[in-house]
Amino acid sequence: MLDIARIRKEPETVCAALAKRGAQVDFAPLLKDDQLRRDLIARSEAIKAERNRINKDIPRLKKEGGDVSGLLEQMKKSGEEVKSLDDELRAVDARMQEFLVGLPNIPADDVQPGGKENNQVVSSWGSKPDFADFTPKNHVDLCTSLKLIDYERGVKMAGSGFWLYTGLGARLEWAMLNYFIQEHIKDGYTFMLPPHLLIYESGYTAGQFPKFEEDVFRLQEEGGMRFLLPTAETALINLYRDEILEEADLPRRLFAYTPCYRREAGAYRASERGMIRGHQFNKIEMFGFTRPEDSAAMLGELIGKASRLVEGLGLHYQLTKLAAGDCSASMATTYDIEVWMPSMNEYKEISSVSNAHDYQARRGSIRYRRAEDKKIDFVHTLNGSGMATSRLLPAIVEQYQQADGSVIVPKVLRDMVGADILTPES
RNA sequence: GGAGGAAUACCCAAGUGGUGAAGGGGCUCCCCUGCUAAGGGAGUAGGCCGGGAAACCGACGCGAGAGUUCAAAUCUCUCUUCCUCCGCCA
Numbered sequence: 240m241l242d243i244a245r246i247r248k249e250p251e252t253v254c255a256a257l258a259k260r261g262a263q264v265d266f267a268p269l270l271k272d273d274q275l276r277r278d279l280i281a282r283s284e285a286i287k288a289e290r291n292r293i294n295k296d297i298p299r300l301k302k303e304g305g306d307v308s309g310l311l312e313q314m315k316k317s318g319e320e321v322k323s324l325d326d327e328l329r330a331v332d333a334r335m336q337e338f339l340v341g342l343p344n345i346p347a348d349d350v351q352p353g354g355k356e357n358n359q360v361v362s363s364w365g366s367k368p369d370f371a372d373f374t375p376k377n378h379v380d381l382c383t384s385l386k387l388i389d390y391e392r393g394v395k396m397a398g399s400g401f402w403l404y405t406g407l408g409a410r411l412e413w414a415m416l417n418y419f420i421q422e423h424i425k426d427g428y429t430f431m432l433p434p435h436l437l438i439y440e441s442g443y444t445a446g447q448f449p450k451f452e453e454d455v456f457r458l459q460e461e462g463g464m465r466f467l468l469p470t471a472e473t474a475l476i477n478l479y480r481d482e483i484l485e486e487a488d489l490p491r492r493l494f495a496y497t498p499c500y501r502r503e504a505g506a507y508r509a510s511e512r513g514m515i516r517g518h519q520f521n522k523i524e525m526f527g528f529t530r531p532e533d534s535a536a537m538l539g540e541l542i543g544k545a546s547r548l549v550e551g552l553g554l555h556y557q558l559t560k561l562a563a564g565d566c567s568a569s570m571a572t573t574y575d576i577e578v579w580m581p582s583m584n585e586y587k588e589i590s591s592v593s594n595a596h597d598y599q600a601r602r603g604s605i606r607y608r609r610a611e612d613k614k615i616d617f618v619h620t621l622n623g624s625g626m627a628t629s630r631l632l633p634a635i636v637e638q639y640q641q642a643d644g645s646v647i648v649p650k651v652l653r654d655m656v657g658a659d660i661l662t663p664e665s
Numbered sequence: 666g667g668a669g670g671a672a673u674a675c676c677c678a679a680g681u682g683g684u685g686a687a688g689g690g691g692c693u694c695c696c697c698u699g700c701u702a703a704g705g706g707a708g709u710a711g712g713c714c715g716g717g718a719a720a721c722c723g724a725c726g727c728g729a730g731a732g733u734u735c736a737a738a739u740c741u742c743u744c745u746u747c748c749u750c751c752g753c754c755a
Contacts, residue, residue, distance in 0.1 A: 280715050284724045291724090294736050298683040307735080314735035483712085615712085 240601040241342050243335070247273060256345040259352035260563035269338050276331045283324040286317050340449065343568035344598040350563045350572055357562035358575075364546070365555035367579055373642040377582035378633035381640055382408060385661050387632070400503060400518040407661055411635070411648070412521060414655035415628040416496060419523045419548055423494040423625065426544060428525065431495040433474035436465045444480050444603030445473040446569030446595075456500050456518075467500035471524035472622040479528065479618075480603040486610040489618065490537060491528040494625060496521070520629030527621040530607065531597065534619035538594045541623040542574050545590045548626055552649045554634055555579040557586050571596045576626075578634040589630045592623030636661075 246253050250266040257264050293310055300307050351357045368375075382388040387408025393401045404412050424430060436458070442448040447455065447469065456467040468474050475495055484491075503516040525544060527537045542558070549556050556578045566573040570593040577586035597617035600606065606615050639647045645662040653659050 277715065280724080284715065287725085288723055290735085295684045297735065301683085311735045318735075 240339055240598060241345065242597075242601065243269075243273060243339065246270070253345060257343065259346050259350070260343060260566065261354065262343055264342065269335060272331050272335050272338075276328065276335065279324055279328045279331065283321055283328065286321050286324075290314060290317055290321070340443075340602075344446075344566075344571050344595065346563035346566065347572040347594070347596070350561075350566070352564075353562045354564035355562065358565055359560045359562075361558045361560050361574070363555075363557035364550055365553070365579075367555055368581065368638050370581065375581045375637065375640055376644065378580075378637050381636040381644070381646060382633070384644060384663050385636070385646060386663075387411060387636070387661070397518075400516065402517065407656065407658060408632070410656045410658075411652065411661075412628055412632055414652040415552075415626075415631060416521060416523060417655050418551070418651055419625060419628070420494075420496065422548060422551070423523070423525065423544075426492075428492045428494045431471075431475065431478075431493050433468075433471060433495055433497060435468055435474075435497055435500075437468050437474060437477070439464055439466075441473060441477040441480070442466060444599060445476045446567075446599055446602060447473060450568065454502050456502060468497060469501045470499045470522060470624075471495040471497040472526060475524065475526040475622070476599050476605075476620055477603060479605045482605065483615060484528070484605075484607040484618065486530065486607055489528060489530050489607055490533055491526075492537075493526045494523055495526070496523050498522075499627075517629060520627060522627040522629070523625050525592075525623045525625040528605070528618045529621065531616065531619050534594050534596065534621060537619075537621050538572060538574075538592065541592045541621060541625070542576075545576050545592055545623055545625050549576060549578060549589070549631075551651050552631065552635065554631070554638055554649075556589075559586075566593070569593075569595050569598050571598065578631070579638065580634060581637045587630065587634070589634065590624040590626045593621065595620045595622070 241253065246266055247270065250270065254264055254266060293314060297307055297310060300310075346352075351359065376384075379390065383390065385407070386405055389403040389405050393403040396403065420430065439448060442452075442455070455469050458465045458467075474497070475493055478493075498519050499522050500519050501517075503518060525541055527534075527541065529537050546556075546558065556576055559575045559577055561573040561575060573591055573593040575588045576590040576592070578589045580587045596619050599620045600617040605618050605620070607618050608615050635649060636646045639649065641647065643662075645660050647660050648656050648658055
């Protein structure tokens, strides 16, 4: 949610910023409603103030035996006036709300305009594995032959877009989750296990609703809906919804493990099978609440953490700064970590680290009281995958595969997996 | 799923239609005392919205929303959350 005061003050600047992400917005109807709204409030409140004054007098007059019937008549009339003004006000409010809720976040100043084509590779780590001596297999073949993932039986149980980790595959997946959890705890982050089913308002605060309701699995219930979270971010952003934190409480550094459930309507490309567009995948999510002046530093911190985790696994990756149009609607800045996928000859996103500034905080009314002057202001919120293990497992088997079809287990996972190398026989 | 009960400030809590939502604890400040104590006094109802450069003024505000009324913490309805009991529990 954008600040109406800022739009009122500098509509052209906001308009130009939104244009960076390809959003063409005309603020004229909004600003007209804004003026109308304030007029309605002024008129309604003037009548209410008068009514309050008279109401204070009535009991006194009655006690003194005066005649109040004329006053009562007048009060009844002004009551009706107030009611009609307030009805109009509600309609204007709803119209403005609808307009504002549909607007995406303002991209940060240093974010490039344009779409995907303007994404910039910031850095890269490691190098592409050398497969000169043999033809590397793709992760679907590897995971199948090594019996790490059972794609067919996953579909049998749950339908298209689901798979099943089996044996060493489950252990490898779980080892990664454990590894990340341990690293986050070492860094002083607080471990959270949130509910997986959330109410509508939580999706609204995250910026998911109302625009992307079709993208989640929904359960219709009497008296409302619940949905399966598409990422732990959707839960964690709501931790302090409608709360006022003390400045001393900030920054908050959290992480959570949840599966992520997404509809991902439409078919995936064959090469993406088993990695992208699954309806359910595992992810550790990092999350931060900060003072506005600290969010840039925390963004750097989160990028650093995500990078170190991929490096710990020894995977070749690049860090990309997204152009405005490629950032999701709620985010002002996003950096992606993209891991090398030999079979696809592409770098694929495995972590996305973003700063939402006050966009989500405004939607969810998440604020803090400054220690010095007791003023209340919106916090900044940040999130980053740290990491999506279900996308890392394919990268691991592809990058670590050997000529004989076996896969070497990354050092940091060997104890937890209980194996140094995965072979078709193991 | 059923039957009851509850929701007022940081905490406890009074308040069954009428001008400023009692009181206590805690907290902040001051006085007295003089050193891990005790006493006295003052302050302490949030947040949003509108106006204003500000001081401030106004509107709203007793879980949320609607209604009755000239007037609602108080009466009515709907909902939410919590508590007690019963049932269910792969």
